[in-house]
Amino acid sequence: xxxxxxxxxxxxxxGMISAVLLFFLYGAALLAPFLSPTIPSAQDLKRTYHPPTGxxxxxxxxxxxxxxxxxxxxxxxxxxxxxxxxxxxxxxxxSYKLLGMIPSDRHxxxxxxxxxxxxxGSDATGRDVxxxxxxxxxxxxxxxxxGVALTSILGLTIGGLAGYLGGWTDSLAMRLTEFLMAVPGLxxxxxxxxxxxxxxxxxxxxxxIVVILSALGWAGTARVVRGLVLSLRExxxxxxxxxxxxxxxxxxFRHLLPNTFSYLIVAATLSVPGYILGEAALSxxxxxxxxxxxxxxLMLGQAQDIxxxxxxxxxxxxxxxxxxxxxxxxxxxxxxxxxxxxxxFRLPGK
Amino acid sequence: MTAFIFRRLAALLPxxxxxxxxxxxxxxLAPGDFLTPVKAQRDIxxxxxxxxxxxxxxxxxxxxxxxxxxxNVLHLDFGYSWTYKVPVAQLIAQRAPATILLSLTxxxxxxxxxxxxxxxxxxxxGGWIDRLTSAAAYFALAIPExxxxxxxxxxxxxxxxxxxxxxxxxxxxxxxPFGQFLDIAHHLxxxxxxxxxxGVAGTLRVLRANVLDVLRAEYVTAxxxxxxxxxxxxxxxxxxxxxxxLLSTVGYAFAGLLSGSLLVENVMNYPGLGRLVYxxxxxxxxxxxxxxxxxxxxxxxxxxxISDLALxxxxxxxxxxx
Numbered sequence: 001x002x003x004x005x006x007x008x009x010x011x012x013x014x015g016m017i018s019a020v021l022l023f024f025l026y027g028a029a030l031l032a033p034f035l036s037p038t039i040p041s042a043q044d045l046k047r048t049y050h051p052p053t054g055x056x057x058x059x060x061x062x063x064x065x066x067x068x069x070x071x072x073x074x075x076x077x078x079x080x081x082x083x084x085x086x087x088x089x090x091x092x093x094x095s096y097k098l099l100g101m102i103p104s105d106r107h108x109x110x111x112x113x114x115x116x117x118x119x120x121g122s123d124a125t126g127r128d129v130x131x132x133x134x135x136x137x138x139x140x141x142x143x144x145x146x147g148v149a150l151t152s153i154l155g156l157t158i159g160g161l162a163g164y165l166g167g168w169t170d171s172l173a174m175r176l177t178e179f180l181m182a183v184p185g186l187x188x189x190x191x192x193x194x195x196x197x198x199x200x201x202x203x204x205x206x207x208x209i210v211v212i213l214s215a216l217g218w219a220g221t222a223r224v225v226r227g228l229v230l231s232l233r234e235x236x237x238x239x240x241x242x243x244x245x246x247x248x249x250x251x252x253f254r255h256l257l258p259n260t261f262s263y264l265i266v267a268a269t270l271s272v273p274g275y276i277l278g279e280a281a282l283s284x285x286x287x288x289x290x291x292x293x294x295x296x297x298l299m300l301g302q303a304q305d306i307x308x309x310x311x312x313x314x315x316x317x318x319x320x321x322x323x324x325x326x327x328x329x330x331x332x333x334x335x336x337x338x339x340x341x342x343x344x345f346r347l348p349g350k
Numbered sequence: 351m352t353a354f355i356f357r358r359l360a361a362l363l364p365x366x367x368x369x370x371x372x373x374x375x376x377x378x379l380a381p382g383d384f385l386t387p388v389k390a391q392r393d394i395x396x397x398x399x400x401x402x403x404x405x406x407x408x409x410x411x412x413x414x415x416x417x418x419x420x421x422n423v424l425h426l427d428f429g430y431s432w433t434y435k436v437p438v439a440q441l442i443a444q445r446a447p448a449t450i451l452l453s454l455t456x457x458x459x460x461x462x463x464x465x466x467x468x469x470x471x472x473x474x475x476g477g478w479i480d481r482l483t484s485a486a487a488y489f490a491l492a493i494p495e496x497x498x499x500x501x502x503x504x505x506x507x508x509x510x511x512x513x514x515x516x517x518x519x520x521x522x523x524x525x526x527p528f529g530q531f532l533d534i535a536h537h538l539x540x541x542x543x544x545x546x547x548x549g550v551a552g553t554l555r556v557l558r559a560n561v562l563d564v565l566r567a568e569y570v571t572a573x574x575x576x577x578x579x580x581x582x583x584x585x586x587x588x589x590x591x592x593x594x595x596l597l598s599t600v601g602y603a604f605a606g607l608l609s610g611s612l613l614v615e616n617v618m619n620y621p622g623l624g625r626l627v628y629x630x631x632x633x634x635x636x637x638x639x640x641x642x643x644x645x646x647x648x649x650x651x652x653x654x655x656i657s658d659l660a661l662x663x664x665x666x667x668x669x670x671x672x
Binding site for chain 2: 179182183186187188190191192194195273277280281284285300303304320323324327328331
């Protein structure tokens with residue numbers, strides 16, 4: 001069934017485009033340490049607010065142009081005419097752990113030390129924006145997936161139980177969802193963020209943001225799953241399972257909930273952007289991912305620096321463009337999935 | 351109808367209680383309080399800090415503080431802001447109009463742009479207007495508001511066509527009434543565009559689907575058979591019915607704008623509720639937070655109520671009673 005689904009999906013142009021785009025985005029996020037020429041915390045205080053370095057083809061090699069700092073106070077750099085340094089492919093550089101476990105020190109490309117390569121320029125402390133963007137994508141994209149997985153599990157369990165058991169479980173769960181949906185989300189977000197301590201290591205911050213966003217986001221899923229379970233409960237095959245004497249838990253988890261999966265897949269895909277945007281908003285306000293780690297929201301927040309504003313606008317654009325691309329890709333994929341999965345499930349609202 | 355309004359407003363009370371309790375409990379769980387930065391300064395007498403703590407009520411357990419606050423609210427006293435040293439009610443009364451004004455202009459922009467575009471798009475599904483607006487809406491919905499706000503501020507700073515932030519110029523008080531109006535309008539342009547764009551896209555998508563639905567109705571065929579011009583059919587007969595479902599979402603749209611304006615206000619330096627709440631949260635100025643939460647939730651519920659009433663007014667089939 002899964003293979004069928006993927007085939008129908010890829011036959012649609014929207015599905016194909018979004019799948020390819022997401023494949024590249026997540027691939028880049030996974031291989032970030034290898035693809036980036038340096039590590040995100042590497043500073044160079046002599047090259048702050050560096051403009052993007054130009055690439056030229058010289059002596060049969062791809063080379064990076066060299067720059068000279070003309071005026072440190074306005075961060076004006078001028079390219080040195082005719083001078084360049086060749087890129088080194090698969091060269092040794094700063095050591096890292098790929099996927100968090102494979103130690104390595106190979107980078108796709110670097111340049112020899114006096115030269116530097118800033119594909120997207122450098123920030124206030126001379127760190128490479130391109131590297132930080134790649135590393136940040138791991139966090140921003142990861143939060144989307146983990147958050148949606150957590151929300152789906154929460155929504156499925158709570159909605160399924162509420163619909164199947166009925167009675168006071170149902171009313172309690174539904175009042176809770178109504179409450180969550182009626183309160184302005186950002187207020188609760190800020191309150192939850194205040195409650196969970198701000199001095200946490202970056203892994204814990206990541207988890208905390210996911211937990212906060214999921215705790216606020218499961219209500220919609222739970223309500224729809226409950227509705228689906230309520231209607232499925234009356235179908236003949238559930239009656240048959242009842243007559244066969246299957247236990248309630250078996251019926252719920254083996255027969256009822258799997259029938260909500262096709263809705264759940266679509267809803268989950270369409271809600272990934274919400275998590276990515278949520279993380280970006282939190283980090284943007286300085287309440288999410290903290291330095292020295294990087295995320296797209298954090299980078300955009302740092303772009304509010306007036307110097308970057310006037311000098312190095314690239315740095316501002318790239319994480320925003322990355323967010324927009326990702327959100328569009330997930331929305332396209334979700335719409336294509338909805339058409340492919342089952343036309344019976346029409347999502348409420350959209 | 352009156353009973354319905356009363357019932358809805360009565361539902362506000364338990365919700366406000368629950369939200370304020372939750373927010374207050376969460377804030378108290380946070381390490382440190384409003385006086386933490388004061389305590390960190392070495393040259394302040396511990397006796398003074400103890401005295402301040404006592405006068406702020408911070409030496410009591412959090413539930414006692416909450417009950418005290420609740421007791422004061424019964425006398426319509428929302429406490430006072432420790433940061434600004436003014437009553438919370440006064441502070442919010444200063445800031446809320448700016449946010450409401452911004453939300454209203456954004457909503458207005460969203461409707462003014464989305465309604466004609468949606469009708470034109472749905473009149474010829476698959477035509478160039480339809481495809482163009484659909485693609486634009488898709489794109490607009492994917493742009494984070496704070497990113498758009500950053501771009502707007504950058505544009506303003508580069509070109510100087512619009513003020514970079516705020517709601518009024520320095521010389522606002524010396525302008526003629528008409529000049530003051532123009533001044534505020536000039537300041538409102540960018541925040542409205544930023545906050546309204548998402549609304550335009552969302553409204554456009556919903557309304558287009560509604561118009562397409564209504565176009566299939568028999569009375570549209572009847573109107574065409576009568577020989578009415580297409581323009582009259584679309585804007586007089588179809589649009590009126592297609593707007594109904596939209597009316598019921600105004601309340602939510604308003605609530606979304608309130609949340610969205612928190613980020614936009616912070617980026618664009620706009621003196622509204624959003625920035626007030628954010629700063630109060632950061633400084634743990636707890637009564638300001640509680641007061642803003644009360645105002646925010648009330649606006650949301652009243653917004654939903656008004657949109658329900660508007661729906662009943664526009665569609666005679668909708669009756670609230672029972």
